[in-house]
Amino acid sequence: MERPLIKQALILCVGLCFVWPALSAEADTTSRWLPLTQDDMHDPNGPGVQILQNPSEALREMPPDVVGNRVNWVRALDKGYINPRINLYSNTKSKVLDMDVLRQNTGEMNAVLFPHRQHTEWLDCTNCHEWLFKSKAGTTKFSMFDILKGEFCGRCHGAVAFPLTQCNRCHSVPQSAISSSGKAD
Amino acid sequence: MQYYLGSSCSNFLEIILMALLIIFTATPVYAEYGDVVLNNKAEKSGMRPVIFPHWFHRIRFKCKVCHTEIGFEMRAGANDIRMADIIDGKFCGKCHNNKIAWGPQNCHLCHSGLPGLKTGIRGGDSTGGPGKW
Numbered sequence: 001m002e003r004p005l006i007k008q009a010l011i012l013c014v015g016l017c018f019v020w021p022a023l024s025a026e027a028d029t030t031s032r033w034l035p036l037t038q039d040d041m042h043d044p045n046g047p048g049v050q051i052l053q054n055p056s057e058a059l060r061e062m063p064p065d066v067v068g069n070r071v072n073w074v075r076a077l078d079k080g081y082i083n084p085r086i087n088l089y090s091n092t093k094s095k096v097l098d099m100d101v102l103r104q105n106t107g108e109m110n111a112v113l114f115p116h117r118q119h120t121e122w123l124d125c126t127n128c129h130e131w132l133f134k135s136k137a138g139t140t141k142f143s144m145f146d147i148l149k150g151e152f153c154g155r156c157h158g159a160v161a162f163p164l165t166q167c168n169r170c171h172s173v174p175q176s177a178i179s180s181s182g183k184a185d
Numbered sequence: 186m187q188y189y190l191g192s193s194c195s196n197f198l199e200i201i202l203m204a205l206l207i208i209f210t211a212t213p214v215y216a217e218y219g220d221v222v223l224n225n226k227a228e229k230s231g232m233r234p235v236i237f238p239h240w241f242h243r244i245r246f247k248c249k250v251c252h253t254e255i256g257f258e259m260r261a262g263a264n265d266i267r268m269a270d271i272i273d274g275k276f277c278g279k280c281h282n283n284k285i286a287w288g289p290q291n292c293h294l295c296h297s298g299l300p301g302l303k304t305g306i307r308g309g310d311s312t313g314g315p316g317k318w
Contacts, residue, residue, distance in 0.1 A: 039215045048293030068218040124249035160219040
C-alpha cells in the first residue's frame with residue numbers, strides 16, 4: 001500500500017507526541033524514583049513521611065528495568081539481590097513448579113510462553129488456581145481485553161508486575177517457530 | 186488535519202495503531218509502581234489515607250506471604266480492613282505488631298497520604314486499559 005511521504009511523516013510526528021513523555025521518562029535516570037515527599041501521594045507535611053524509606057535508597061542497586069519500579073524483580077530474586085521471607089508460619093509449604101505453558105491461540109501475535117517457575121518463586125499455586133485459572137492448560141478462556149480490565153494476568157501485570165506495554169515479554173514465541181505438534185522448537 | 190482524518194478512514198490499521206499509542210502511553214504519575222491507596226474508611230474516620238508500597242514489602246516478603254497466609258485479596262480496595270482487626274493481629278497486624286514490623290500505635294507511618302486520594306492502585310506505567318477509561 002503506497003502512502004504519500006508527508007502522511008507517513010505526519011503519522012510519525014503525532015505518534016511521537018504521544019510516546020515522547022514515556023520515552024523521555026525512561027531515559028531520565030536521575031529522577032527514576034522521587035522522594036516520598038514529592039510523589040503527590042504522601043503528605044509532605046505529615047508526621048510520618050520523613051521516617052519512611054525512600055524508593056531510591058532501596059531500588060537503585062537492583063537489576064534495572066525500563067518499566068514499573070525500574071527494577072527487574074525476577075532477576076533481583078534469582079540473583080540474590082533480595083531474599084524475601086517465604087512464609088510467616090514454619091508449617092506453610094512452599095512449592096516452586098518448573099513447567100512452561102505455551103498458549104498458542106493468540107491470533108497474529110506471538111504465542112505466549114508462561115513460565116511457572118518465575119511465578120511460583122513469588123506466588124502460591126492458590127493465588128491463581130483454580131479460581132482465576134484452571135489447572136488444565138487451554139481450558140480457561142480469556143482475552144487481552146479481560147487482561148486490560150485487570151482480570152487474569154492483569155490482576156498483577158499492569159498493577160505490580162511488569163505492565164501490559166511489554167507485549168513481547170509474554171508474547172515471546174513466533175507462531176512460525178511452533179511445529180504442528182504444538183511444541184515450540 | 187482535515188486531510189489526514191479524511192484519508193485515514195481508509196486505513197483502518199493506522200487508526201488502530203494510533204489508538205493503541207494513546208492507550209499505551211504512560212501518563213505522568215509520580216506514585217511508585219504498585220503503590221496502593223487505602224481510603225475507604227480512613228478519611229471518614231479523620232485519618233490520612235494509607236499508602237501501601239508494594240515495592241517496599243516485596244523486598245522483604247514474597248507475594249504469597251500476604252496473599253495466601255494473610256489472605257489479602259489481589260484487588261485494591263477489596264479487603265475490608267478495620268483498625269480493630271489490625272490491632273487484633275489480622276491483616277496488616279500479622280506483621281505490624283511490634284515484633285516483625287512497627288506496631289499499630291504508629292498511626293502516621295501508614296496513614297501518610299494526602300487528603301482526598303481515592304482508593305486504588307497507582308503507578309507510572311498504567312496502560313489506561315478499557316477497565317480504566
